[in-house]
Amino acid sequence: MKDFLVIPERLARIKEVLERRQPDLRLFLERVVNYHNVSAILRTADAVGVLHVHYFHEGELPINDAITCGAHRWLLLHREEKVKEALTKLRDQGFQLVATGLFPETIDFREVDYTRPTVIIVGHELEGISETVRELAHAVVKIPMHGMVQSLNVSVATGIILYEAERQRKEKGLYEISHLSEEEIESILEDWAYHRVIKDKARGRLSS
Numbered sequence: 001m002k003d004f005l006v007i008p009e010r011l012a013r014i015k016e017v018l019e020r021r022q023p024d025l026r027l028f029l030e031r032v033v034n035y036h037n038v039s040a041i042l043r044t045a046d047a048v049g050v051l052h053v054h055y056f057h058e059g060e061l062p063i064n065d066a067i068t069c070g071a072h073r074w075l076l077l078h079r080e081e082k083v084k085e086a087l088t089k090l091r092d093q094g095f096q097l098v099a100t101g102l103f104p105e106t107i108d109f110r111e112v113d114y115t116r117p118t119v120i121i122v123g124h125e126l127e128g129i130s131e132t133v134r135e136l137a138h139a140v141v142k143i144p145m146h147g148m149v150q151s152l153n154v155s156v157a158t159g160i161i162l163y164e165a166e167r168q169r170k171e172k173g174l175y176e177i178s179h180l181s182e183e184e185i186e187s188i189l190e191d192w193a194y195h196r197v198i199k200d201k202a203r204g205r206l207s208s
């Protein structure tokens with residue numbers, strides 16, 4: 001085993017968090033452009049135990065450290081070049097694709113079984129999800145709106161749906177078992193508690 005570059009208590013804490021991660025509950029950000037929104041989404045994703053976040057975005061994902069409180073550093077972020085190809089691949093791997101929006105075909109977000117392997121797809125702040133996503137999705141879900149305004153802020157909507165997923169998964173005991181193999185945990189730890197620390201030190205940044 002590698003000599004990790006963080007104190008044993010820190011290592012134990014990272015391991016504990018990894019053991020509760022839900023690799024089969026994923027997020028897909030389709031052109032979410034505002035850094036406040038992206039950062040708030042990533043912070044909630046970490047809190048709920050999401051591990052993989054896929055995103056389609058021109059250039060780097062806009063992340064603000066102060067807003068994420070470093071949460072993005074404990075996620076695996078996957079930049080996708082093509083929405084259709086990326087989602088088709090996930091669908092072929094057995095994920096149900098749950099898109100979000102306010103269309104006639106939408107169902108209430110609480111009707112979905114989020115204990116199944118699931119990708120939750122959220123869209124652009126003004127335009128929402130694309131037609132491509134809408135066509136590929138197994139379901140499009142909506143959070144009921146009872147006020148004057150038609151939609152929620154995307155980070156708020158993501159948080160509400162993620163916590164419904166958390167409720168269902170907790171009820172089924174899915175936070176009590178590790179979903180990652182020992183090898184997967186070792187490999188992530190090697191990256192987070194070794195390579196990253198070296199990179200951070202080289203940049204003059206203390207590892208968090």
Ligand SMILES: C[S@@+](CC[C@H](N)C(=O)[O-])C[C@H]1O[C@@H](n2cnc3c(N)ncnc32)[C@H](O)[C@@H]1O
Pocket residue numbers: 100101102121122123124125126127128129141142143144145150151152153154155157158
């Ligand atoms: C501000 S909304 C976009 C509004 C856009 N006019 C539309 O029709 O989708 C940005 C994103 O937030 C999410 N969202 C906002 N309100 C929602 C709601 N009530 N139900 C489900 N998703 C919602 C969706 O992911 C949406 O793509």
